[in-house]
Amino acid sequence: MSYSDTEVTKALRAALAQQLADEGHLRSPEWRSAVEETPRHVFVPIFYRQVRGQWESATADDAGYFDAVYGNSALTTQVTDGAATSSSSMPSLMVQMLEGLDVEDGDKVGEVATGSGFNGALISHRVGDKNFWTMEVDSELTRLAEARLGEIGYSPTVVAGDARDGFPGDQTFDRLIVTCGFDLFPYALAGSVRQGGVIVCPLRWGNARLVVGRDGKLEGNFLAGGSYFMKAREEGSTGAVPYPGEPESIGERSAVIGISDLEADGFGFVQSLALGEVGEVTELDDKGEPIGYRTWSRDGSWAHVLGDRVRQGGPRHLWDAMEKAHAWFTEHGSPARERFGATITPGGQRFWLDEPGQAVPLVSRPTGQEWMK
Incomplete structure (x- = not known):
């Protein structure tokens, strides 16, 4: 063992595993063993948090570092041009998705978005590193993750590249997990998974569990938990949706719903299905209370709610x-998130409620077209 591990860090891992099990996220003994035996601190030697609007770093020399690393929270691990561009996800979200894969012994597992490498370490523990492949668009993250995996004795196949074009070669997986956010599922990835295989992938603000059918159609329900992954991006990009400002508007009117109506997690998911990829910010007063809300999209559309009035354009x-x-x-x-599902074909994707024939008649695609009804 080439990394530093102590009775304290082992106890913190055991406590985290117990918490995840008590909360119903961690169900199988195999994944519990992976959480208990995989040192997250090796993969997050430094993380960043915002303090009074500024990014500040934390390492093992700082008070509270190990409690944060072994707490159930997401940790920002890379900042580019002032924006977070990589993180180690919340452990409860990670194990929800891993449990959703329904991995069996001997399965070959692929991962899109290697990130810190911690998720890959959990998978390597479960299926063996020779049965695990991972692909990351950021070459520096690829290098660091491969080194950290090697530090704890794993040598899976780690590839630098954009998995939206599919994995290189003719490798076929039994299971595929995606840990970056997609607005539209890149269908080329489906060719990397065998018929009957399972894909767990963030779509909008939910995690879809999709099964590959005989006709190449992907279909399945969303998992119960939320999903707030960083969006897929090009190397060197932050992936952020640029704010267009507020050019000419179509006028001002009374808002039918208020800012408080946006706060329900269930509606946040439906909002993501309706609008696709957008930027958004809530404006706060001096007491931290919401007084305004802005949202915008890559096509230049925007909306600004202030009090009970709204302006929009684009x-x-x-x-x-x-x-x-x-x-x-x-x-x-x-309706709860798990009542929704997705159907994906080479021609596109659609969302439904309860069953594939009951399409969700949401109202605004990025193209401006109506959703299928």
């Missing part, structure tokens, strides 16, 4: 779409 009317989505969500009894 090719899509984002706030109109938000209000229609909220009305649909309310009319259907605020």
